[in-house]
Amino acid sequence: MAMTVTTSATQAQAPAGVYTPQRGNPERRAILDAVRPIAERDLGVPVEFVVAEFNVSGDWAFVALNSQRPGGRPIDPNSTPFVQREGEEAIEMFDCCHVEAILRRSQGSWQVIQAGVGATDLWFMDWCQKTPPGLIEIC
Numbered sequence: 001m002a003m004t005v006t007t008s009a010t011q012a013q014a015p016a017g018v019y020t021p022q023r024g025n026p027e028r029r030a031i032l033d034a035v036r037p038i039a040e041r042d043l044g045v046p047v048e049f050v051v052a053e054f055n056v057s058g059d060w061a062f063v064a065l066n067s068q069r070p071g072g073r074p075i076d077p078n079s080t081p082f083v084q085r086e087g088e089e090a091i092e093m094f095d096c097c098h099v100e101a102i103l104r105r106s107q108g109s110w111q112v113i114q115a116g117v118g119a120t121d122l123w124f125m126d127w128c129q130k131t132p133p134g135l136i137e138i139c
Contacts, residue, residue, distance in 0.1 A: 018057045018134040028054070031061050034110040035101045042082040042117040043067050043075055043097055052098070057132035059105040062124070067097040082118065094118040102127050102136075 021028035032049055039047045046069065053064035069075055077083060077096035086094075101115035102124060116123050128139035 017132065018055050020054045021056060027056065031056070031063060031103055031110050032065075034103055034112055035063060035065065035099060035115065038101065038112060038115045039065075039067055039099045039117055043080050046070055047075075048072075049099070053137055055135050055137065057135045060131050060135055061101075061103040061105075061110065062127075062131065062136045063099075063101050063103070065099045065101075067099055077118075093120060095120050100124050102131065 021031070031054075035049075036047060039049075047067045048070055049065040049067060051063070052066055053062065055062050067075055075097045077091055077094060078088070080094075080096065082094055083091055095118045097118065099115065099117050100119065100123075102113045103110045104113050105111075114123070114127070122138070124136055125139070128136060131139075133139075
C-alpha cells in the first residue's frame with residue numbers, strides 16, 4: 001500500500017483590500033506624519049518610528065509603531081513630556097514607547113481618529129467591528 005503525503009507552505013496573507021504602503025510611498029509618509037504630532041506631544045521631539053504593523057484598506061489605516069530617537073536611540077520614559085506633565089507616578093500607567101493609531105482619509109488627507117501612546121490596554125479592539133475586516137490584525 002502506497003501513501004502519498006502532500007505538504008504545502010502557507011503564508012499569512014492580508015485580507016482582500018488590505019495592504020501595507022512600502023517605504024518611500026507618499027501615502028506611508030502622510031500616515032506617519034499624521035501620527036507624529038500625537039507621539040511627540042507625549043514622547044517629546046524628535047521621534048522616529050519603527051513599524052510593527054501598518055495596514056490600509058480604502059480610506060482606513062491602522063498603525064502600531066515603536067518610537068525611538070534618531071539613529072535608534074531609546075526614549076527615556078522619565079524624561080518624556082507625558083511623565084513630566086502627569087508626574088512620576090504616571091510611569092506605572094505608561095508603557096513607553098509604542099503608539100497605535102486608527103486613521104481615516106477625508107478629502108485626500110489622513111486624520112487620526114483615535115490614538116494611544118504608551119497605552120497599557122488594547123483600546124483599539126473597540127474598533128474591530130467599525131473598521132474594514134483585516135485592518136487590525138489582532139481582530
